[in-house]
Amino acid sequence: MGDNLTDQPIIQVRNMSKYFDEFEALRDVTLDVHRSEVLCLIGPSGSGKSTLLRCLNFLEAYDGGEVLLEGELIGWKSAGASPRKALSGEALRRQRQHIGMVFQQFNLWPHLTALENVAEALIHVKGLGKKQAHEKARAALAKVNLSDKEKNYPANLSGGQQQRVAIARAIAMEPSVMLFDEPTSALDPELVGEVLSVMKEMANEGMTMVVVTHEMGFAAHVADRVAFLDSGRLVTCVPPAEIFGQVPEDPRVRAFLQTYRERNVV
């Protein structure tokens, strides 16, 4: 495999579809994410960005098509037609260890300190001893500039700090991909910057990242490619300059960015 492995996209999405009952949330989405790439998913609300992201680690079970992580099918036992069988819990957990995820609402565990939040999976998934896990957790907290807050409970942290703890919790597991689901949407405007700068730093260090975001500045300046979704369909996936640097070709992208300019640029 050797060379092949480095050339192969780290995530391959092939003709993926997803239904919520009758509603078609995603249709025939095909998309690659390459190693060390930052891919931003943008689009109007309800376009399927978050659903697409959540299918990548099987928090949502996609219906048709495939999601491959380093060539391995995520979630299902085989690629074949329906009805297909989901992987065992054990196998799915093994896959998910390689995919870090950060949520809009942080989703920290409120009865655990920042350090315990980060160490939890190191102990109960990776099987590290408490001392070793805490060492690793401290290193992860240092990366998000929160070394001085390790004893704080989530309630005693600002939103931006909570989100950084959540990022530390994910990166402590040393995933090969990080998924971000609107990581700054629940934050007060003055706290957005500290989270984005941590994410920028991660991108600079070569982390592979898929980011659902409304932060067009981040998409324009940090992303390698920007994917635009509309009504469950992938409209385009291009370098940011082709969306932000010129008037986009597709009328849907144009209309979306137009509403953004009207709302954000006062």
Next chain:
Amino acid sequence: MNFSFEVIWHNLPYLLAAARWTLLISLGGMAISLVWGIFLCAGRISRGSVIRSLARLYISFFRGVPLLVQLLMFYYMLPYVGLDLPAIAAAILAVGMCSAAYTAEILRGALQTIPAGQTEAAQALGIPTLSLWRRILVPQAIRIGLPSLVNELILLVKVSSLASVVGIGELTRISQNITGETYRPLEIFIAAAVIYFLINLVISGLGRLAEKRLEVG
């Protein structure tokens, strides 16, 4: 007839000895209630439809039948299924199994207030279901449900008095016996009331302490 503290004083050793049985039934019942309640709650919200139905049936039965009837049933029925338990064991079991139905519902209510995102975060990290429950959901559910759980435990001390019907010499039964000998119901039952009250005062105090200790975030 004057109120006589002497009667109380004289019979206090018997009342306190009887209170030990009250405590035994209450504490034994609590232990069963909490442990069995956690399992029942897990069954009640399990994805397996058979387990879920069984748990629901259990809960509606034990909540729907008077505890007094349950106690008598346990006492008289267990020998038929080959379990010849002493009266005290039957009483503890009945009280605990009934209370577990309420504990399960208290915990279920508490679990529903924990945002689903916390479970998703654990799943995304690959945390096994058992650890998710043991480390994340149950500790929070107990914390959230603590005021209601303390309520339930206090109730349990009071219903332990029903064990008198199967001949256990707990506080209420002994009070009745002493009254029969002394013809002093007022003094004796006031004394019994004070003892019940003190036991529950300790429980609610411990509950407050636990709430304080678990109070984070």
